[in-house]
Amino acid sequence: MLLTVEGLEVGFGAFSPVDDVAFSIDRGEILGIVGESGSGKSLTAIAIMGLLSRIGGRIVAGRICFDGIELAGLPEAKLRRLRGGRIALITQNPMTSLDGMMRVGPQIDQAARLHLGLDRRAARARSLELMADLRIPDPARVYDLYPHQLSGGMKQRIVIAMALAGDPELLVADEPTTALDVTVQAQIVQILVELVKRRGLAMILITHDMGVVAQTCDRVAVMYCGRVIERAQVNAIFEDPRHPYTQALIRCIPRRDMTRGSMQPIPGMVPNVANQPAGCRFNPRCPRVADICHTEIPGLRVSAGDHGVACLRADAA
Ligand SMILES: Nc1ncnc2c1ncn2[C@@H]1O[C@H](COP(=O)(O)OP(=O)(O)OP(=O)(O)O)[C@@H](O)[C@H]1O
Ligand SMILES: [Mg+2]
Incomplete structure (x- = not known):
């Protein structure tokens, strides 16, 4: 187990x-x-x-x-x-996990940088892959958006990507x-x-x-x-x-x-x-x-x- x-x-x-x-x-x-x-x-x-x-x-x-x-x-x-x-947590309200002042892509990068030791470039590539995995359309564009520019479902996909980023x-x-x-x-x-x-x-x-x-x-x-x-x-x-x-x-x-x-x-x-x-x-x-x-x-x-x-x-x- x-x-x-x-x-x-x-x-x-x-x-x-x-x-x-x-x-x-x-x-x-x-x-x-x-x-x-x-x-x-x-x-x-x-x-x-x-x-x-x-x-x-x-x-x-x-x-x-x-x-x-x-x-x-x-x-x-x-x-x-x-x-x-x-071990990663996904909560009910995406805004408890997301920083409203920060673009979403770099927020996904954080876990990969912290837990996997990836550099900025590698973390970004990984985040884009995860976003595509989660069927977020046009990941490269969404990467640079702020949370308030996304629908609830898209925000929750970003939160899931953040949870997955640390593998x-x-x-x-x-x-x-x-x-x-x-x-x-x-x-x-x-x-x-x-x-x-x-x-x-x-x-x-x-x-x-x-x-x-x-x-x-x-x-x-x-x-x-x-x-x-x-x-x-x-x-x-x-x-x-x-x-x-x-x-x-x-x-x-x-x-x-x-x-x-x-x-x-x-x-x-x-x-x-x-x-x-x-x-x-x-x-x-x-x-x-x-x-x-x-x-x-x-x-x-x-x-x-x-x-x-x-x-x-x-x-x-
Ligand atoms: N921070 C806290 N301090 C004291 N008691 C708490 C605290 N958080 C929860 N409790 C108590 O524990 C009980 C269980 O809370 P919990 O949040 O785990 O329920 P839940 O099953 O997740 O409910 P929900 O379906 O509403 O999310 C609550 O009824 C409350 O009395
Ligand atoms: Mg609960």
């Missing part, structure tokens, strides 16, 4: 919005992380990128093992070398298309999937869109209130969902148009993260709830085919 996350707990002071998260991903694979707003998807991504300290958080427990390197507790200088190099092995894409039009979303997702497969990269794709998951991911981790409540191969998630939350998510996908199948709300509310119910965090909304669910926190039990489910009543259905 290229990346293995085990027992990850992310804390802010005494409060841990991410707890006991575990999954792994290999080269050439796309792992989808899905879950309602506030379920801890972005914090998990931020933890993998080694950026928690910037937002006042820390890794309280667990391991993040990247190609044999333990990232939790790695000194900042070493993290900085990995970040934008072997990463792992891409962490946190809702990379959420801010874009539906048709543009589909193009960008397609480009990302092609890249991952062609270059044998690994990608963590965080999304609200179960349709995108069905079409692109090899494996899926479903998060609820800071925990992975189910994880499996993509087919198993859709054909044999075992956690009542996953089952509800899949029931909520509009049948006729999977590509637009964004996640629909499930009855009830996600509990306030600072004020979790005792026992299983899904118990207030669960159709299968029993006494034990109020006292015991279910751990992820993994069965054949690496299908894991965190439900004390998984066999009751």
Whole structure:
């Protein structure tokens, strides 16, 4: 496995919005992380990128093992070398990654100069190649434009080119298309999937869109209130969902148009993260709830085919 996350707990002071998260991903694979707003998807991504300290958080427990390197507790200088190099992040809003005052081409060059040690000329040639790879028309012209001169979809392609410029092995894409039009979303997702497969990269794709998951991911981790409540191969998630939350998510996908199948709300509310119910965090909304669910926190039990489910009543259905 290229990346293995085990027992990850992310804390802010005494409060841990991410707890006991575990999954792994290999080269050439796309792992989808899905879950309602506030379920801890972005914090998990931020933890993998080694950026928690910037937002006042820390890794309280667990391991993040990247190609044999333990990232939790790695000194900042070493993290900085990995970040934008072997591990790259793509975020939802291109303007968090782009400098509005700088032409886009040189912004792509930066990662190649920093992480691959290329000189200005070589970095530019590489950036133009990456831009062509991302099907940006007329790369030499676009290279000299400023972000505000580009459409949202083109800006996001530039951000992806920046992420690729350092020659990463792992891409962490946190809702990379959420801010874009539906048709543009589909193009960008397609480009990302092609890249991952062609270059044998690994990608963590965080999304609200179960349709995108069905079409692109090899494996899926479903998060609820800071925990992975189910994880499996993509087919198993859709054909044999075992956690009542996953089952509800899949029931909520509009049948006729999977590509637009964004996640629909499930009855009830996600509990306030600072004020979790005792026992299983899904118990207030669960159709299968029993006494034990109020006292015991279910751990992820993994069965054949690496299908894991965190439900004390998984066999009751
Ligand atoms: N900087 C922070 N300080 C304290 N708590 C935070 C911080 N960032 C996030 N949290 C808490 O962690 C929870 C999970 O946040 P996170 O951003 O990971 O959710 P998410 O699954 O990415 O949601 P969304 O789908 O809306 O992006 C939030 O509900 C919030 O309570
Ligand atoms: Mg998020």
